[in-house]
Amino acid sequence: MKKEENNMGWLFDEEVSDSGDLTEKQKRIVKAAVEMFQEKGFSASSTSEIARRAGVAEGTIFRHYRTKKELLLAIVTPVMSHLVAPFIVKDLDKVLEQDYEHYEDFLKAVVRNRQTFIRKHLPIVKILIQEIPFHEELRTQFIEHIAKDLFDRFGKVVVHFQEKGELIEIPSSSAIRLSLTAILGFFLARYIMVPDRDWDDEKEIEITVQFILHGLKAR
Amino acid sequence: MKKEENNMGWLFDEEVSDSGDLTEKQKRIVKAAVEMFQEKGFSASSTSEIARRAGVAEGTIFRHYRTKKELLLAIVTPVMSHLVAPFIVKDLDKVLEQDYEHYEDFLKAVVRNRQTFIRKHLPIVKILIQEIPFHEELRTQFIEHIAKDLFDRFGKVVVHFQEKGELIEIPSSSAIRLSLTAILGFFLARYIMVPDRDWDDEKEIEITVQFILHGLKAR
DNA sequence: TTGTAAAGTGAGTAATCACTCATTTTTAAA
DNA sequence: TTTAAAAATGAGTGATTACTCACTTTACAA
Secondary structure, X not given: OOOOOOOOHHHHOOOOOOHHHOXXXXXXXXXXXXXXXXXXXXXXXXXXXXXXXXXOOHHHHHHHOOOHHHHHHHHXXXXXXXXXXXXXXXXXXXXXXXXXXXXXXXXXHHHHHHHHHHHHHHHHHHHHHHHHHHOHHXXXXXXXXXXXXXXXXXXXXXXXXXXXXXXXXXXHHHHHHHHHHHHHHHHHHHHHHOOOOOOOHHHHHHHHHHHHHHHHEOO | OOOOOOOOHHHHOOOOOOHHHOOHHHHHHHHHHHHHHXXXXXXXXXXXXXXXXXXXXXXXXXXXXXXXXXXXXXXXXXXXXXXXXXXHHHHHHHHHOOOOOOHHHXXXXXXXXXXXXXXXXXXHHHHHHHHHHHOHHHHXXXXXXXXXXXXXXXXXXXXXXXXXXXXXXXXXXXXXXXXXXXXXXXXXXXHHXXXXXXXXXXXXXXXXXXXXXXXXXXX
């Protein structure tokens, strides 16, 4: 009765939150909750203040979400499931069909694609990162459905370019880790640690990608 | 009356927590608090349960720490201040005095040194990472006294090897970021994300360092 | 206009929260 | 053995918590 996840939208472009079938007040609850969770964290955020900020009676929250935790999950799980899965499928195909001739092309596509996503859903991504350690469901969902999938697919890409002789022959898990941390490190610096610096995104991405390429180049 | 930080100990080796002048019950409070903060996070941890786990009356906590937050800070700030500062001073000297002939030597020293520290204080490091976003004092202390210092010193090292023609001429901030994220990415994977895998630390460190070196090599 | 289900309300509830304080116990120097 | 300070206690405090429920309002098809 609650979730009718429109299971197509994001495949074509985005719109992760099924904001369509939410009532006006429900949207304001979600908005206020995202703000508060980000500022104080989940368990330091009270439902009474969320209601106050949303301009809504406290009971209204519990009309739509049976518990405070359910509210958190409703906010965070759709973003989690779109954080990683969809783009990699598409880009994986392009790699295997040789649309991406070099690892460089693949990397750049990944970075660009995820940058627009993270930029758009940054507050929720932050909440997700914060709360993952404390919620079993989030952890298992992340590991089982996201991380494993990501490593599988990313691993295939790495192996593909290793076999082409383009990348050094180290364990694919290491190559993935090194590629990902360089990329995530950029996002971390760019959007979380020092978002106020005036970044030259194009240049910084180029530096980061070249770093990975030279670091992993067959030698 | 509370803090008489023995300001020499860690310079020679470590022993970050001034456990010396703590009463028996105080040590058990700190131990229980670290456990709970790690499991549930700071604000989801109640002083009553901390007391129960420590086998201590709740009032005893407030004999030693005026507030719950003061307990958190007492646990977390000494680790933060030793997380970064001391080793870099020493290693910086060695670089400038050419004890470290190559960037490789510096990197390996840094990784080895910080690995023993992180291994020893992992629970508190985790708490620190979790709580930094929500506590102004922690954030400013981290930025002003830790991050800036680290970047200053690390920057000097990078520039030194750039001038020697060993490293590529990119902005030092980028070179630092790329070096650090590769190292931190290893620690993150090794001790937080998948600590249970059977790691070949030596090999993995070698791979990581070589990745950084080739990624940043002058070309 | 009426009927009905969904949306919204807010006072009320028991539990829990961080913290206090009068009192007792422990420690250790005199 | 005396004594005074420090450490430890735990019942008690008012505030706040997540959540409930009897009720009112709104939306809208018949």
